[in-house]
Amino acid sequence: MYMNNFEYLAPKTPGEAFEVVSRLGSKARILAGGTDLLVLMKDKIISPEYLIDINNIEEFKGIKYEPGKGMEIGATTKIAEIQYSEIVKEKYPALAHAAGELGSSQVRHMGTIGGNSCNASPSGETPTPLVAYGATVVVSSAAGEREMPLEAFIQGVRKIDLKEGEILTKFKLPEPSPKLVAKYAYMGARDANEIDCVNMAVALELEADKKTVKSVKLVMGSVFIKPLVSTAVPALLTGQKFSDELAAKAAEAAQGEAKPITDIRASEEYRSEIVGVLARRLLKEAFAAAQEV
Numbered sequence: 001m002y003m004n005n006f007e008y009l010a011p012k013t014p015g016e017a018f019e020v021v022s023r024l025g026s027k028a029r030i031l032a033g034g035t036d037l038l039v040l041m042k043d044k045i046i047s048p049e050y051l052i053d054i055n056n057i058e059e060f061k062g063i064k065y066e067p068g069k070g071m072e073i074g075a076t077t078k079i080a081e082i083q084y085s086e087i088v089k090e091k092y093p094a095l096a097h098a099a100g101e102l103g104s105s106q107v108r109h110m111g112t113i114g115g116n117s118c119n120a121s122p123s124g125e126t127p128t129p130l131v132a133y134g135a136t137v138v139v140s141s142a143a144g145e146r147e148m149p150l151e152a153f154i155q156g157v158r159k160i161d162l163k164e165g166e167i168l169t170k171f172k173l174p175e176p177s178p179k180l181v182a183k184y185a186y187m188g189a190r191d192a193n194e195i196d197c198v199n200m201a202v203a204l205e206l207e208a209d210k211k212t213v214k215s216v217k218l219v220m221g222s223v224f225i226k227p228l229v230s231t232a233v234p235a236l237l238t239g240q241k242f243s244d245e246l247a248a249k250a251a252e253a254a255q256g257e258a259k260p261i262t263d264i265r266a267s268e269e270y271r272s273e274i275v276g277v278l279a280r281r282l283l284k285e286a287f288a289a290a291q292e293v
């Protein structure tokens, strides 16, 4: 389990980081928390000649919230910081919930929110609620910045829209409507330190009558090559008076959209069943909570 030799670089400013990332290209890997990267290096699945540690760059970390505008979360912000942030818990509770379910306390204090999306594992915990909240990512280089929805940045298993010389620098979350309720849930083989076999986030808002669905977004994780945004659920629920029967129909529709596989963590059939269970549960929970706001 020894890693191959590599050279360690730790730039202190964005400019230094962009220069070194661009100069070393595919010979280098960006190091954030290392909780995914070092596992791959120890197993010799990858053997970069250089590691570029971006943790010393102040501009790439931290949580900033501006009322009416929304939140920016730096890519190297630790998962634990998101889990415990009072403002994340207040404004984006489904994200704080998901952060608190990732791995163990040790992993959450090392791993970063940027690493979780850049690793692009279908079972990633935080991309699902981030997509439900409409998050975009900013990727930066010496040449400037690009911004895109997170669901476009994550292209498939371990595949992201990051060109040579670019670094994911921050996430932007729009200000949620005061009436929006978002919920997150996952299913795994056990409670502690497991990788999800299905995870899901629902964001729902009701009309003033507290019965009619104004908007709904349902995002599924671990049932496709990337976070899967349901189109069938909003089509069935928007403009309709919410009911248990409609929730059951919507859950069935989500099951129809999911494309789960069988792997070490669960069978395709089990994952499909769990999509239905979580969708029904989250839609009902979100509806009940939305009636109270």
Ligand SMILES: Cc1cc2nc3c(=O)[nH]c(=O)nc-3n(C[C@H](O)[C@H](O)[C@H](O)COP(=O)(O)OP(=O)(O)OC[C@H]3O[C@@H](n4cnc5c(N)ncnc54)[C@H](O)[C@@H]3O)c2cc1C
Pocket: 029, 030, 031, 032, 033, 034, 035, 036, 037, 038, 039, 054, 075, 076, 079, 101, 102, 103, 104, 107, 110, 111, 112, 113, 114, 115, 116, 117, 118, 119, 123, 124, 125, 126, 162, 166, 167, 168, 169, 193, 194, 195, 196
């Ligand atoms: C025991 C254990 C349990 C775990 N449990 C879970 C779990 O329950 N749920 C879950 O989702 N994950 C889990 N993980 C995986 C991992 O902890 C997370 O994916 C974590 O968020 C990765 O972040 P990191 O900062 O450690 O990434 P790193 O390992 O540092 O990087 C991951 C990849 O992203 C690239 N990268 C990182 N940051 C950037 C950036 N800013 N710009 C461009 N590229 C970048 C790296 O080059 C590398 O390819 C677990 C890992 C372990 C070891």
